[in-house]
Amino acid sequence: xxxxxxxxxxxxxxxxxxxxxxxxxxxxxxxxxxxxxxxxxxxxxxxxxxxxxxxxxxxxxxxxxxxxxxxxxxxxxxxxxxxxxxxxxxxxxxxxxxxxxxxxxxxxxxxxxxxxxxxxxxxxxxxxxxxxxxxxxxxxxxxxxxxxxxxxxxxxxxxxxxxxxxxxxxxxxxxxxxxxxxxxxxxxxxxxxxxxxxxxxxxxxxxxxxxxxxxxxxxxxxxxxxxxxxxxxxxxxxxxxxxxxxxxxxxxxxxxxxxxxxxxxxxxxxxxxxxxxxxxxxxxxxxxxxxxxxxxxxxxxxxxxxxxxxxxxxxxxxxxxxxxxxxxxxxxxxxxxxxxxxxxxxxxxxxxxxxxxxxxxxxxxxxxxxxxxxxxxxxxxxxxxxxxxxxxxxxxxxxxxxxxxxxxxxxxxxxxxxxxxxxxxxxxxxxxxxxxxxxxxxxxxxxxxxxxxxxxxxxxxxxxxxxxxxxxxxxxxxxxxxxxxxxxxxxxxxxxxxxxxxxxxxxxxxxxxxxxxxxxxxxxxxxxxxxxxxxxxxxxxxxxxxxxxxxxxxxxxxxxxxxxxxxxxxxx
Amino acid sequence: xxxxxxxxxxxxxxxxxxxxxxxxxxxxxxxxxxxxxxxxxxxxxxxxxxxxxxxxxxxxxxxxxxxxxxxxxxxxxxxxxxxxxxxxxxxxxxxxxxxxxxxxxxxxxxxxxxxxxxxxxxxxxxxxxxxxxxxxxxxxxxxxxxxxxxxxxxxxxxxxxxxxxxxxxxxxxxxxxxxxxxxxxxxxxxxxxxxxxxxxxxxxxxxxxxxxxxxxxxxxxxxxxxxxxxxxxxxxxxxxxxxxxxxxxxxxxxxxxxxxxxxxxxxxxxxxxxxxxxxxxxxxxxxxxxxxxxxxxxxxxxxxxxxxxxxxxxxxxxxxxxxxxxxxxxxxxxxxxxxxxxxxxxxxxxxxxxx
Ligand code: HEM
Ligand SMILES: [Cu+2]
Numbered sequence: 001x002x003x004x005x006x007x008x009x010x011x012x013x014x015x016x017x018x019x020x021x022x023x024x025x026x027x028x029x030x031x032x033x034x035x036x037x038x039x040x041x042x043x044x045x046x047x048x049x050x051x052x053x054x055x056x057x058x059x060x061x062x063x064x065x066x067x068x069x070x071x072x073x074x075x076x077x078x079x080x081x082x083x084x085x086x087x088x089x090x091x092x093x094x095x096x097x098x099x100x101x102x103x104x105x106x107x108x109x110x111x112x113x114x115x116x117x118x119x120x121x122x123x124x125x126x127x128x129x130x131x132x133x134x135x136x137x138x139x140x141x142x143x144x145x146x147x148x149x150x151x152x153x154x155x156x157x158x159x160x161x162x163x164x165x166x167x168x169x170x171x172x173x174x175x176x177x178x179x180x181x182x183x184x185x186x187x188x189x190x191x192x193x194x195x196x197x198x199x200x201x202x203x204x205x206x207x208x209x210x211x212x213x214x215x216x217x218x219x220x221x222x223x224x225x226x227x228x229x230x231x232x233x234x235x236x237x238x239x240x241x242x243x244x245x246x247x248x249x250x251x252x253x254x255x256x257x258x259x260x261x262x263x264x265x266x267x268x269x270x271x272x273x274x275x276x277x278x279x280x281x282x283x284x285x286x287x288x289x290x291x292x293x294x295x296x297x298x299x300x301x302x303x304x305x306x307x308x309x310x311x312x313x314x315x316x317x318x319x320x321x322x323x324x325x326x327x328x329x330x331x332x333x334x335x336x337x338x339x340x341x342x343x344x345x346x347x348x349x350x351x352x353x354x355x356x357x358x359x360x361x362x363x364x365x366x367x368x369x370x371x372x373x374x375x376x377x378x379x380x381x382x383x384x385x386x387x388x389x390x391x392x393x394x395x396x397x398x399x400x401x402x403x404x405x406x407x408x409x410x411x412x413x414x415x416x417x418x419x420x421x422x423x424x425x426x427x428x429x430x431x432x433x434x435x436x437x438x439x440x441x442x443x444x445x446x447x448x449x450x451x452x453x454x455x456x457x458x459x460x461x462x463x464x465x466x467x468x469x470x471x472x473x474x475x476x477x478x479x480x481x482x483x484x485x486x487x488x489x490x491x492x493x494x495x496x497x498x499x500x501x502x503x504x505x506x507x508x509x510x511x512x513x514x515x516x517x518x519x520x521x522x523x524x525x526x527x528x529x530x531x532x533x534x535x536x537x538x539x540x541x542x543x544x545x546x547x548x549x550x551x552x553x554x555x556x557x558x559x560x561x562x563x564x565x566x567x568x569x570x571x572x
Numbered sequence: 573x574x575x576x577x578x579x580x581x582x583x584x585x586x587x588x589x590x591x592x593x594x595x596x597x598x599x600x601x602x603x604x605x606x607x608x609x610x611x612x613x614x615x616x617x618x619x620x621x622x623x624x625x626x627x628x629x630x631x632x633x634x635x636x637x638x639x640x641x642x643x644x645x646x647x648x649x650x651x652x653x654x655x656x657x658x659x660x661x662x663x664x665x666x667x668x669x670x671x672x673x674x675x676x677x678x679x680x681x682x683x684x685x686x687x688x689x690x691x692x693x694x695x696x697x698x699x700x701x702x703x704x705x706x707x708x709x710x711x712x713x714x715x716x717x718x719x720x721x722x723x724x725x726x727x728x729x730x731x732x733x734x735x736x737x738x739x740x741x742x743x744x745x746x747x748x749x750x751x752x753x754x755x756x757x758x759x760x761x762x763x764x765x766x767x768x769x770x771x772x773x774x775x776x777x778x779x780x781x782x783x784x785x786x787x788x789x790x791x792x793x794x795x796x797x798x799x800x801x802x803x804x805x806x807x808x809x810x811x812x813x814x815x816x817x818x819x820x821x822x823x824x825x826x827x828x829x830x831x832x833x834x835x836x837x838x839x840x841x842x843x844x845x846x847x848x849x850x851x852x853x854x855x856x857x858x859x860x861x862x863x864x865x866x867x868x869x870x871x872x873x874x875x876x877x878x879x880x881x882x883x884x885x886x887x888x889x890x891x892x893x894x895x896x897x898x899x900x901x902x903x904x905x906x907x908x909x910x911x912x913x914x915x916x917x918x919x920x921x922x923x924x925x926x927x
Contacts, residue, residue: 239719
């Protein structure tokens, strides 16, 4: 039998580190996965789905960048290029980033952080996952049935006239929207009604605040996307003249509807990642988070402001000047809560004892990249500069800095931070950090040149360009390859750890929130007794223990008798 | 498998309070109160998303009405206010029975609950019956969404068989309409749609009736019998709604139908034919019907969703699932149903009562 530190052993004061029976092996067979109601298993299925989609979208990206190595045709012509960037964008947005942190990581971590046995509506949770699968299936069907070349934005009137599979793709978007709504609904209700004794709103870990703010946006904005998609489907199928100018409809109205969802949606992507970073920075700096309330309120502020700025995508679409000025001003103000977060993270690290673990490296990358991404957003929010920069590579670079460089890197940070909890295994820190370095360098190499391209006038969504842009394009493509290789390395490191990694202790990094109090991986129902929650950021409440290779509650340390054996790393 | 996990780990950690084996309490809740509160918050949030879902359409309505008020003035005259009002009353009544049902559930009166739910279901079906009559009648007159819209003025030109040379424009339009030929076939088709529909409904009624009769006798087939019963009630309600509307419609035309009038009535909506001074038709008249069909159509889909939910409640009630401390599902479906009603309460004046 494994040599396990077991708190059920009366001689041991340590919390249980590892159990023979956990949520991964407590039942077997495909049915026990596909019909499971366990939030952790559902989260794992999301994680697998998201990763698969990420590599599919990434493959498209590699092909796009390869085409752009030279202004002449290399792999594909203009039409295929249009389809390729559309599918890349749609898959990455709707299948990867939006469900990435909330649905995959949030599902696994949120109930454990709350000390709860499950989310409020486990069956609805499984339903959300199947809706996600269904939506993904429609996307695949769209690829097979003639592709899609409207851009992920589906602007009318082109989306009404193009011969590609717009309706199928929109069905996918509609279904994915409902998946996202139900996840958000589940999270809000769970946070409201299932907090453990002692956890007041301001004792919640900031990741939960972030998920809460995200969920608010999900349930308030996504229905509008749903109805917009539905109307566009009906427009294409029956010609109802709502968005079609030929029948008296208004294509700009579509843009309003679309951005009313899609701007808040960018905060659905970034807020959870910000929550992850709040956890990661505090835990790996071994210091109480600085400005807890500011970070918590700024999440809510971002969610609220996020609803009032959609017009900044339409500065050149013919809205009135007054409206444009108002939207510009509100857009400026939305960067204030974002900056508040950045300052608080930096201050948290100040005089902390920073451990450059892989998760922390991703967290630091996030701060660096998000700062650039957010600041360039201000260039775009300025009316005069946006007239020049709109629809150029500057916009492409901006949103990749915030979506890829921040949201996805935030997801990577989350995966590494909680990997020991999720899989029960420690990954190889060395290779993890190499991969992180590769992602960071590859990312900047890919997208920084695109800022330069954009300011010099390179328009987005073109498969060819003027010869003077070639050097920067080549740089960008090289970066993309590096990025592709590094993210593959990252996934390989993690997968390798499942088979050959050390067994993880309950609390490898020294976090003080509840998810670190149950064993790694957690048992099926997470906690035997509802745990008592305290301040989630008092890092002094846990101390490192050599024998276990992880942290244990401070009050357990010292008075322990010799009954403890090393944590279960006997296989290594 | 989840419960398996729970029990095994519970055995592991030396057993403690696991006494509640109440099947009505999900394993991850501590108390019935918590379970109920959770569901209640959940359904309210869901209703918020529903409101936002419709808000796109209401926003669209607001934009177009402020841009083209004349379209709404002109086109809403073709909607039948009496049928709309009748449907409003039916839905309001169904809200009453639904609320009553919730009360019965709270008091543990299973029979009362059953009666209330069945009445609500029947009302919903009547609503749909009236609505399908209205749709068919609209289609019959070519009053469809923008892409399929056919101006009533063309019909008039057709019906009077006048050369209509005085205003060349109308004649030209009439020509294209006749040439395109949606007209005759559309007219014929829609005229038959209602009789098809009622035939189908009769078949459903008979089949569901037989199924109900067969299953009700057999023990263990209670669920099937109840489902058949629900289908029966729904089909019957729809039938009632449709026939009532047809009857009302005939009554409206019935006084002394001359040949000319019949021809008029078959091609031009009665309200329009009766007008002495015709409002000139604005250019985008079809857009009103786009709005009309989108809004009422989406609403009708929600009614159907509600009917499914109510049927599910009926099945559970028959099985005695609800008690004085476990009636959440009834309450939640009730809330949903009130929202669907509420949306109709807005749709009715916004679409039917312009002027
Ligand atoms: C920090 C504050 C931010 C500001 C001030 C800002 C501002 C802007 C502006 C003004 C545009 C429109 C540019 C144009 O089309 O001409 C834009 C585009 C975009 N932004 Fe941001 N942004 C911010 C953060 C974010 C974040 C956090 C994300 C996503 C996670 C994001 C994703 C996008 C995307 C996807 C687009 C382009 C959409 C398209 O046309 O395809 N932005 N941003
Ligand atoms: Cu935006």
